[in-house]
Amino acid sequence: MKFLCVECDRQMAFEERSLPGDGTLAAAFRCPTCGRVVAMLTNPYETQLVASLGVKIGGRTISEQPLETVRGGVATGRADAFEEGAGDAGPTTGSLPSWSLEAQERLARVPGFVRGMVKRIYAEYARDRGITEITPALMDTARTELGLEGM
Numbered sequence: 001m002k003f004l005c006v007e008c009d010r011q012m013a014f015e016e017r018s019l020p021g022d023g024t025l026a027a028a029f030r031c032p033t034c035g036r037v038v039a040m041l042t043n044p045y046e047t048q049l050v051a052s053l054g055v056k057i058g059g060r061t062i063s064e065q066p067l068e069t070v071r072g073g074v075a076t077g078r079a080d081a082f083e084e085g086a087g088d089a090g091p092t093t094g095s096l097p098s099w100s101l102e103a104q105e106r107l108a109r110v111p112g113f114v115r116g117m118v119k120r121i122y123a124e125y126a127r128d129r130g131i132t133e134i135t136p137a138l139m140d141t142a143r144t145e146l147g148l149e150g151m
């Protein structure tokens with residue numbers, strides 16, 4: 001598995017590997033020139049999810065697959081897709097839901113380099129349904145509904 005940074009035409013270096021749960025493997029690669037990071041999840045569905053966020057892998061975006069539920073709720077490729085959202089502990093901006101203490105603890109167990117993406121998925125899921133607080137029960141429901149086992 002090789003990743004190429006399209007901007008720099010440089011091969012990205014393997015940086016981090018983690019097991020989010022259920023045997024799903026996640027790996028991150030960083031461009032040594034510009035520092036851009038891509039994360040890859042081995043579960044086919046989750047690989048599609050990464051592609052749906054606009055992450056380019058191997059110099060091109062993975063062919064689109066039906067993923068309306070998630071794609072409809074996730075903004076197109078953002079530079080901070082794999083980083084912690086700014087102002088996590090600050091006042092809520094926009095209409096994004098809040099996180100219960102238990103949900104925050106559960107989120108903290110997600111590997112750091114995909115946590116931002118996972119958090120966004122749950123937040124968008126809740127927002128789209130008019131839910132104001134994310135709880136472990138909601139995370140279970142969303143995970144089952146979206147097929148995000150291990151997140």
Ligand SMILES: [Zn+2]
Pocket residue numbers: 005006007008009010031032033034035036
């Ligand atoms: Zn680069």
